[in-house]
Amino acid sequence: MENKQFFEAFNVENRIFDEISHEIGKIGYYELPDQNIDVISEFASNVTQKNIVVVGIGGSSLGTAAVYDFLRYKNNFEKKLFFCESTDPVLLNSTFKKLDLEDTLFIIISKSGSTIETISIFKYILSLVELNEKQFVIISDKGSSLHKLAHDKKLPYFEIPANVGGRFSVLSSVGLLPLAIIGVDIKMLLQGAKKIKESFFKQTQSYQDITHKASFYARNIGKYNINCLFSYSEAFRSFNDWYIQLWGESLGKKQYNSYLNVGLTPIGLIGPTDQHSFLQLIVEGKRDKSVTFIKVKDFDSILKIPNISIAYLENLDYVNEVDFSDLINKQADSIIESLLNKNDIPLDIIEIEKINEEAIGQLFFYFELLTSVVAKMINVNAYDQPGVEEGKKILRGYF
Amino acid sequence: MENKQFFEAFNVENRIFDEISHEIGKIGYYELPDQNIDVISEFASNVTQKNIVVVGIGGSSLGTAAVYDFLRYKNNFEKKLFFCESTDPVLLNSTFKKLDLEDTLFIIISKSGSTIETISIFKYILSLVELNEKQFVIISDKGSSLHKLAHDKKLPYFEIPANVGGRFSVLSSVGLLPLAIIGVDIKMLLQGAKKIKESFFKQTQSYQDITHKASFYARNIGKYNINCLFSYSEAFRSFNDWYIQLWGESLGKKQYNSYLNVGLTPIGLIGPTDQHSFLQLIVEGKRDKSVTFIKVKDFDSILKIPNISIAYLENLDYVNEVDFSDLINKQADSIIESLLNKNDIPLDIIEIEKINEEAIGQLFFYFELLTSVVAKMINVNAYDQPGVEEGKKILRGYF
Numbered sequence: 001m002e003n004k005q006f007f008e009a010f011n012v013e014n015r016i017f018d019e020i021s022h023e024i025g026k027i028g029y030y031e032l033p034d035q036n037i038d039v040i041s042e043f044a045s046n047v048t049q050k051n052i053v054v055v056g057i058g059g060s061s062l063g064t065a066a067v068y069d070f071l072r073y074k075n076n077f078e079k080k081l082f083f084c085e086s087t088d089p090v091l092l093n094s095t096f097k098k099l100d101l102e103d104t105l106f107i108i109i110s111k112s113g114s115t116i117e118t119i120s121i122f123k124y125i126l127s128l129v130e131l132n133e134k135q136f137v138i139i140s141d142k143g144s145s146l147h148k149l150a151h152d153k154k155l156p157y158f159e160i161p162a163n164v165g166g167r168f169s170v171l172s173s174v175g176l177l178p179l180a181i182i183g184v185d186i187k188m189l190l191q192g193a194k195k196i197k198e199s200f201f202k203q204t205q206s207y208q209d210i211t212h213k214a215s216f217y218a219r220n221i222g223k224y225n226i227n228c229l230f231s232y233s234e235a236f237r238s239f240n241d242w243y244i245q246l247w248g249e250s251l252g253k254k255q256y257n258s259y260l261n262v263g264l265t266p267i268g269l270i271g272p273t274d275q276h277s278f279l280q281l282i283v284e285g286k287r288d289k290s291v292t293f294i295k296v297k298d299f300d301s302i303l304k305i306p307n308i309s310i311a312y313l314e315n316l317d318y319v320n321e322v323d324f325s326d327l328i329n330k331q332a333d334s335i336i337e338s339l340l341n342k343n344d345i346p347l348d349i350i351e352i353e354k355i356n357e358e359a360i361g362q363l364f365f366y367f368e369l370l371t372s373v374v375a376k377m378i379n380v381n382a383y384d385q386p387g388v389e390e391g392k393k394i395l396r397g398y399f
Numbered sequence: 400m401e402n403k404q405f406f407e408a409f410n411v412e413n414r415i416f417d418e419i420s421h422e423i424g425k426i427g428y429y430e431l432p433d434q435n436i437d438v439i440s441e442f443a444s445n446v447t448q449k450n451i452v453v454v455g456i457g458g459s460s461l462g463t464a465a466v467y468d469f470l471r472y473k474n475n476f477e478k479k480l481f482f483c484e485s486t487d488p489v490l491l492n493s494t495f496k497k498l499d500l501e502d503t504l505f506i507i508i509s510k511s512g513s514t515i516e517t518i519s520i521f522k523y524i525l526s527l528v529e530l531n532e533k534q535f536v537i538i539s540d541k542g543s544s545l546h547k548l549a550h551d552k553k554l555p556y557f558e559i560p561a562n563v564g565g566r567f568s569v570l571s572s573v574g575l576l577p578l579a580i581i582g583v584d585i586k587m588l589l590q591g592a593k594k595i596k597e598s599f600f601k602q603t604q605s606y607q608d609i610t611h612k613a614s615f616y617a618r619n620i621g622k623y624n625i626n627c628l629f630s631y632s633e634a635f636r637s638f639n640d641w642y643i644q645l646w647g648e649s650l651g652k653k654q655y656n657s658y659l660n661v662g663l664t665p666i667g668l669i670g671p672t673d674q675h676s677f678l679q680l681i682v683e684g685k686r687d688k689s690v691t692f693i694k695v696k697d698f699d700s701i702l703k704i705p706n707i708s709i710a711y712l713e714n715l716d717y718v719n720e721v722d723f724s725d726l727i728n729k730q731a732d733s734i735i736e737s738l739l740n741k742n743d744i745p746l747d748i749i750e751i752e753k754i755n756e757e758a759i760g761q762l763f764f765y766f767e768l769l770t771s772v773v774a775k776m777i778n779v780n781a782y783d784q785p786g787v788e789e790g791k792k793i794l795r796g797y798f
Contacts, residue, residue, distance in 0.1 A: 057671075086669075088634075091632075094472045124723075232487075235489055261683055265625060275790065285652065286651075305519050313544045318798040324519070398733065
């Protein structure tokens with residue numbers, strides 16, 4: 001992948017790099033690209049069920065969904081992946097109607113082991129299917145309630161390393177296990193992440209890209225506090241959702257040693273659809289938004305607009321015999337050019353080679369490192385989420 | 400529906416109401432709730448195809464998708480509705496693979512009649528299916544290229560009133576025709592809208608709700624420039640997208656007689672899923688966001704969490720025998736309470752009775768009027784989108 005930036009250059013102090021380098025071993029996600037995946041791959045290859053249900057919410061499902069939705073338009077996965085995350089009864093009803101329960105594997109994922117949505121749905125499932133070691137897998141922190149349950153009932157269990165936060169866990173067993181089961185090449189996924197990791201820690205290209213961009217965001221937090229990710233393919237829809245959680249939950253914080261509430265607001269957009277929606281606000285609205293475009297260099301698809309002329313619409317014949325992939329990329333370029341013409345909308349472009357495992361592995365690690373670096377620069381803890389605890393306590397009080 | 404607001408009260412000058420009242424006849428969407436729908440209903444009742452494909456982007460599809468996704472979890476529609484809006488080749492390929500082309504009706508929708516995405520896809524369809532009056536319907540402005548084509552080829556044609564903008568057109572033929580075909584009760588949809596319209600123009604409850612809220616947003620545009628819609632049911636996912644277009648594209652503008660770029664940034668959230676994502680940013684991030692919660696009073700569903708105790712998780716038995724609809728509503732209440740405790744996050748709650756046509760009709764008209772009133776108050780034109788024209792010109796230049 002390439003990242004072309006249109007921000008002014010800026011020297012980044014070495015302090016940030018030193019701090020991050022010293023965190024290796026403490027912040028667990030840095031090491032995920034180098035893990036041994038033999039146990040996961042072997043387990044995955046022995047799964048016989050056709051339906052795979054991920055029961056998990058937030059960090060326990062968003063990364064897996066990002067990869068699945070990225071690849072599913074092109075790959076014909078033999079197994080079907082479902083997500084049960086919401087307590088919404090209309091959605092739950094509709095999901096369970098589609099399942100042949102006997103041919104289903106349930107993967108119960110909760111880092112803490114006691115997420116209320118996940119456990120409520122788990123209970124509901126247990127009213128339909130008896131707990132058994134062929135149809136249930138547990139992914140949770142070591143020592144959690146769910147881990148203890150798995151041990152007692154001899155259920156297959158995979159650990160989430162304690163130092164890997166939920167929204168940084170897609171490359172741990174949380175994402176790798178369900179993805180390996182449906183047939184995603186998780187080795188290539190990690191290889192993509194590893195490329196970015198090595199380039200960053202060797203302070204080569206990705207280090208330059210990430211620190212320059214982070215420093216622009218941090219220095220302009222008072223002005224450009226909204227960061228739009230404008231992804232030009234439907235394949236990125238769930239990736240955008242993953243980005244929103246990563247960015248919003250990691251950076252929306254009280255600063256260390258301060259009373260200040262700071263944060264950068266993530267927005268996920270899909271092109272060209274959102275050219276007909278949010279774009280007007282970017283072009284003419286308040287100058288508080290930066291935009292990162294994601295483009296696919298090679299869609300690996302041939303779907304041409306036919307050489308057909310429609311009466312009264314001959315003025316649009318200029319797209320005849322153009323490939324749709326060429327049209328969508330030119331649409332992206334036209335919007336990029338029109339925004340650059342404004343001179344006051346900060347933007348950059350990320351271009352991936354193809355829609356495949358390696359590319360999304362790169363994207364994950366790029367955005368994770370970007371998040372960690374921005375967090376250092378604005379002096380917040382990227383890895384906690386204290387703001388959501390009060391609501392949980394209040395909920396419990398209602399019952 | 401009810402709208403409970405936690406903003407301080409404020410006297411709204413009558414000027415705004417007078418200006419809007421004088422626009423009746425000029426701004427077309429005000430009159431849509433009172434239109435005669437006989438022709439649409441009759442046409443719809445004669446459609447025999449099982450697959451209905453809406454070919455249209457932005458305002459030509461978002462409203463229809465909002466209603467369809469709102470109702471489809473509960474209603475078992477006999478016909479299937481598809482949307483072709485993006486020029487993304489991977490998505491187009493995957494959609495067309497699912498279609499039995501002989502059993503498909505194509506509804507080509509473009510207000511201008513020359514939307515590049517829509518016409519490119521139309522051409523692609525014409526390479527698969529010959530243009531014929533049984534399988535193609537045109538919805539467009541009177542006198543547009545598409546209208547002329549329909550006239551020449553004797554295709555069924557429905558008009559979009561010239562004074563109804565794309566993002567305000569869901570209650571015109573744009574939304575009503577495809578929705579009536581799949582079996583949505585469009586009379587009830589309009590009846591919901593009419594309730595809000597009458598209450599607004601009689602200056603009763605909806606007038607109070609809308610003008611108070613609009614005046615809060617307008618007066619605080621410098622501080623709270625991000626407006627989150629936090630909807631507690633998966634059924635609202637596409638409604639949120641509709642809101643984002645309406646709000647962003649209508650309010651992100653250069654002010655009349657001014658050099659200023661102004662705008663309010665819409666964010667769409669789904670509860671409880673986004674409690675595990677964006678919520679942290681609302682609670683602890685910069686104080687630049689207001690939140691509107693949407694709740695469903697009666698989910699009309701019984702799906703209880705069973706009375707099952709899981710070893711090591713007995714501390715969560717407090718949800719046993721609770722209905723999921725009760726849990727999701729209490730989750731919303733707990734978040735509302737925790738935000739109110741902060742004292743500096745402006746919020747309001749919209750509660751609809753049930754998930755049905757009347758409720759979403761009310762929501763459409765409420766948000767449309769809110770948009771029109773805020774636009775008046777911040778002195779922008781809610782009904783144009785000049786910012787997106789430059790990109791179109793540049794695109795054309797590439798070919």
